[in-house]
Amino acid sequence: VSFTITVQTTPTPTVAEAVLEFCQPEGKTVAALGAIGTGTLVYYFNGSQVAPTDLLQTGVYTIKQIINGCESVTGATVTVTIHNTLAPTGENEQTFCETNEPTVADLVATGATATGTIVWYASATSTTPLATTVALQDGAVYYASFIDNNCESATRLEVTVSISEIPVPNTS
Numbered sequence: 001v002s003f004t005i006t007v008q009t010t011p012t013p014t015v016a017e018a019v020l021e022f023c024q025p026e027g028k029t030v031a032a033l034g035a036i037g038t039g040t041l042v043y044y045f046n047g048s049q050v051a052p053t054d055l056l057q058t059g060v061y062t063i064k065q066i067i068n069g070c071e072s073v074t075g076a077t078v079t080v081t082i083h084n085t086l087a088p089t090g091e092n093e094q095t096f097c098e099t100n101e102p103t104v105a106d107l108v109a110t111g112a113t114a115t116g117t118i119v120w121y122a123s124a125t126s127t128t129p130l131a132t133t134v135a136l137q138d139g140a141v142y143y144a145s146f147i148d149n150n151c152e153s154a155t156r157l158e159v160t161v162s163i164s165e166i167p168v169p170n171t172s
Contacts (some may be wrong), residue, residue, distance in 0.1 A: 012074040013037030013065045018077065023151035024084040028056045034076045039067035044075070058082045083151040086112040088144045095162045096136060102163065105132035109144040109157050116148030117164055138163040 031052040044062040062075035090109035096102035121143045143156040
């Protein structure tokens with residue numbers, strides 16, 4: 001009796017990048033890991049299998065592939081960081097004196113970290129930041145977002161501006 005035994009070695013899939021960073025609002029899924037293989041790709045996170053449609057989380061993913069029913073022994077790993085940038089904090093009502101000719105640069109907000117940047121907008125949905133030299137308007141509402149690690153906060157701080165006029169003294 002003669003037997004021919006074939007041991008299949010399933011190759012590890014490849015990934016373009018071993019380290020990926022995304023912003024929380026992007027809603028990237030496991031499929032965004034960019035794995036390439038000739039078989040069926042299988043994804044693991046913390047030792048548990050996850051679907052390609054699951055939202056990515058911060059951590060290490062392992063990707064293996066199955067060819068002819070055999071799963072690769074080793075897998076490609078991708079370290080993922082999801083940045084969740086918090087909205088800036090500050091007073092929702094800010095008052096200025098008319099004689100100081102306040103501009104956007106005078107608005108005050110604080111970001112969650114010291115490394116990010118505060119950006120001001122004219123509306124809650126605007127994508128065009130206001131220049132710091134734009135004059136503030138009495139009763140207008142301005143919106144601040146915080147950008148850190150190239151990720152902008154999903155929500156914005158709403159600030160209503162009040163500009164006080166100082167009456168001219170009466171002289172006789």
